[in-house]
Amino acid sequence: MKVSVILPVYNHARWVKQALDSVLAQSFTSFELIVIDDASQDASWDVIQAVCQANPTVRWQCVRHKTNQGAPATLNEGLKLAQGDFLAILNSDDVWEAGRLARLVSLAERESIDFISTDVALLDGDSKPKEAIERHWVAWFEALKQDYLTHADSWATLLRGNFLITTSNFFFHRRVYTQVGVFAELRYVHDYEYALRIWLAGFKTRFLMGEKLLGYRLHDTNTIREKPLAAIEENMRLLLVWLPRLQRVLDWQRLRGLEIQLLDLYRYTREEWLTIVHQRLVAREQELFPLITDRDGWIAERDAVIGDLQQQLVQHREWLAEREHWVGERDGWILERDGYIAQRDGWIAERDAVIALQAQHLHDREQWVVERDGWIAERDTLIQQLQQQQQDLLASRAFRLGHALLNPLRRCKQWLTGGSHA
Structure with a gap:
């Protein structure tokens, strides 16, 4: 193998x-x-x-x-x-x-x-x-x-x-x-x-x-793309650590190659840093854009509300003008009503005076009636007493005796009177 x-x-x-x-x-x-x-x-x-x-x-x-x-x-x-x-x-x-x-x-x-x-x-x-x-x-x-x-x-x-x-x-x-x-x-x-x-x-x-x-x-x-700045930093740190070990193999051409790489790493670092800054700005923009959109939507809604409010304000002002006109008319009516009420109150006062006078008359009449009734009662009592006395007198023996004694005299008087008439 x-x-x-x-x-x-x-x-x-x-x-x-x-x-x-x-x-x-x-x-x-x-x-x-x-x-x-x-x-x-x-x-x-x-x-x-x-x-x-x-x-x-x-x-x-x-x-x-x-x-x-x-x-x-x-x-x-x-x-x-x-x-x-x-x-x-x-x-x-x-x-x-x-x-x-x-x-x-x-x-x-x-x-x-x-x-x-x-x-x-x-x-x-x-x-x-x-x-x-x-x-x-x-x-x-x-x-x-x-x-x-x-x-x-x-x-x-x-x-x-x-x-x-x-x-x-x-x-x-x-x-x-x-x-x-x-x-x-x-x-x-x-x-x-x-x-x-x-x-x-x-x-x-x-x-x-x-x-x-x-x-x-x-x-x-790719791992190298995981964290570019970290990768660049690790590369630069590696080269710095290796510099003493490279001393024996370096010549002008190799040193030039190392210089180019370090310059590239520096440029990459700056570019990556700017990229990160850009990405963060973009991310921030991505966070802000919805907020801006929401804000713009809110402003549009607010403007619409303001427009509605302004329209309502115009309508309110018209209503206030109408109300003021109505209030003026109402106040005129109230003045007229108050005049009528004043007249009514005068009439009521006069009526109350008449009523009071009538009440006084009634009271006086009632008092007179009471007094009259008292007088009538006293008269009736007196009449009754007189009638009783009359009855007693008529029923008395003296009256009957006097009546009997006077009867011939009356008749003579009637005869004499009647005779003269004849």
């Missing part, structure tokens, strides 16, 4: 089958395939298992982490498990051309090359060419390749930028791993740091210009 292919996987269910198929499709078949799923949270492991079961003749090592350990630790685990004379890495979102391993193994053995990388074809998430979209990335990569063509000094080009692009472009002999060791625990530039160690160790390296045997997928979830 010549080659150990290490394929780290993390949340790449969409692409891991393409990566595995590109390995299985290699014209060079003397390889083992070490697949390590670094605790993916999507269906990556199910895809891996399905491909393994569909290809039982392939020499597989499939490992699944219970917790995520990160790319360097996963790669180092794969390197420890590897048994081949050559070690190759393919990330689960990238693909190889079918003749890659055959070309690299043949070249490495024929010319005793320790480390080989190739040109890269840029792909999007749907495995379509992305050079037309990622113009800045392509311009940067083309500048590195042109730099290499100018002087054929891979050290100078490597110090200008990581032209290897990705660990998927790493193909190296076991003796490199034996001497250089494992990947450093770096989040973003562990591949670049490993390449610097390989170059510093003096291994024979080769970059196959124009042979695009690797399909590098550039998408929004």
Whole structure:
């Protein structure tokens, strides 16, 4: 077995089958395939298992982490498990051309090359060419390749930028791993740091210009795009730490390459910072625009309400004018009513005076009636007394005797009177 292919996987269910198929499709078949799923949270492991079961003749090592350990630790685990004379890495979102391993193994053995990388074809998430979209990335990569063509000094080009692009472009002999060791625990530039160690160790390296045997997928979830400023900071810190170690290999051309990279990193930092500021402003705008829209809507509603209120105010003023007119008429009516009331009150006063006079007359009449009734009562009593006295007198013996004595006299008087008349 010549080659150990290490394929780290993390949340790449969409692409891991393409990566595995590109390995299985290699014209060079003397390889083992070490697949390590670094605790993916999507269906990556199910895809891996399905491909393994569909290809039982392939020499597989499939490992699944219970917790995520990160790319360097996963790669180092794969390197420890590897048994081949050559070690190759393919990330689960990238693909190889079918003749890659055959070309690299043949070249490495024929010319005793320790480390080989190739040109890269840029792909999007749907495995379509992305050079037309990622113009800045392509311009940067083309500048590195042109730099290499100018002087054929891979050290100078490597110090200008990581032209290897990705660990998927790493193909190296076991003796490199034996001497250089494992990947450093770096989040973003562990591949670049490993390449610097390989170059510093003096291994024979080769970059196959124009042979695009690797399909590098550039998408929004690439680790390098996770936090661009953090990646740039890690890269700059790596170069600063490495400066003392680079002293013995630096010449004017290589120092110039390092200067260009540092200037690029400075520019990228500024651009990323401005991008972040822009994104924050855009995000702020996205927060503010709905508020502005709401405000404008509220203003429109307010203006409509104000318009309604103004219309109501006009109507209210008209109503007030009408009311004032009505109040004037009412006040005139009240004045007329008050005059009538005054007249009525005078009439009532006169009436009350008449009533009072009538009441006095009634009272006087009642008093007179009472007095009359008292007088009548006294008269009746007197009459009764007189009548009683008359009866008593008539019934008295003296009266009867007097009457009897007077009777002849009356008759004589009547005779005399009557006679004279005759």
